[in-house]
Amino acid sequence: MKKSIIIFATLALVFLSCKQNSQQAEDNGFTALDTIVKVKNFQKEVDGKKVDLYTLKNDSGLVVKITNYGARIVSILMPDKNKKYADINVGLPSIEAFQQNKSYYGAIVGRYGNRIAKGKFKIDGKEYSLAINNYPNTLHGGIKGYADVVWEAVQTKDTLSLTYISTDMEEGYPGKLTVNVKYVINNNNELKILFEATTDKKTIVNLTSHTYFNLKGEGNGDILSHELEIPSDLTTPVDSTLIPSGKFDSVKNTPFDFNAPLTIGSRINDVNKQLKFGMGYDHNYVLKNQTGSLALVARVTEPESGRVLEILSPEPGVQFYSGNFMDGKTIGKSGKPLNYRSGLALEPQHYPDSPNHSNFPSVILEPGKKYNTEIVYKFSIKK
Secondary structure, eight states, X not given: OHHHHHHHHHHHHHHHHHHHXXXXXXXXXXXXXXXXXXXXXXXXXXXXEEEOEEEEEOTTSOEXXXXXXXXXXXXXXXXXXXXXXXXXXXXXXXXXXXXXXXSOTTEEEOSBOSEEGGGEEEETTEEEEOOOSBTTBEETTSTTOGGGSBOEEEEOSSXXXXXXXXXXXXXXXXXXXXXXXXEEEOTTSEEEEEEEEEESSOEEOBOEEEOEEOTTOTTSOOSTTSEEEOOEEEXXXXXXXXXXXXXOEEXXXXXXXXXXXXXXXXXXXXXXXXXXXXXXXXXXXXXTTOSSSOEEEEEEXXXXXXXXXEEEESOSEEEEEOOTTOOSOSBOTTSSBOOTTSOEEEEEESOTTGGGOTTSOOOEEOTTOOEEEEEEEEEEEOX
């Protein structure tokens, strides 16, 4: 009898502990957030191929959801300094919403991320013409870039591997390009994006992730109070269509200097020709100490929540975009409008329009060689 009472008491304690843990998860908002992005909204068929939603998570409470439509990040759930969860990825709630909206939320963009002037470039003297989708230029691959196609997906516990084969002359780019992108999560609260590509004909390649962040959480205001650090002394200044001139501008004594952490909103409205062209920040930074090895690209801190995002990559540049064209007409996963500057993007990359500037690092990929790069998003909490 005494033994039965002990067993019953033990079971009761276990039940109460589970209930308390469940209640705590509910209280910190995780349970509610985890159901906002509905799997059924991503289980569709596009271009005769199946689309789905995949989840990666670690033991530290980081949860990342990805769809094979555009190989895009859909959700990043992360606690703050008070262990309250938020979805810090700004994006959309369904495949249909992504198809209707061309803002590249969370997507892998290519074959050439960023802009190519007037959609033209040459390889070995031969000129190629691309579709113009950001008049008068080509942006993020063209009318139907990698953000708009279905990738083949294979998931293991901590890795999602996505493959897309881009045919010769697709969107005007030469060469059959086979692209593999791996998303890998670990218990250091790192989300790694590993890129590989091979071609059967000389071509240009510049792949990156166009993930939008708001470290307060999507729908919780703008990103102007976020503190940003970019280790860079130079930018590649642009014309009114956001195409680089080929020259380099010093950031010293300008609103573009983020060598020391500063809030994004502190100088975004300064009188500055480059800020006028971009309607804010929409510029490529030439990174320091980029020697082809993994190095810091940017650090973003949100003081109220304590959330910190560090981005690392071997790429020579990073495009900083401060959400200048977000207009509130699109509804995000949170059910709230994606308002002006309610998200930011930091895209490690080769420089915009590199094929047309011989003084920029080359983006040529030749047959028999492999394109390799990576992006690491490292998440932490500043107490």
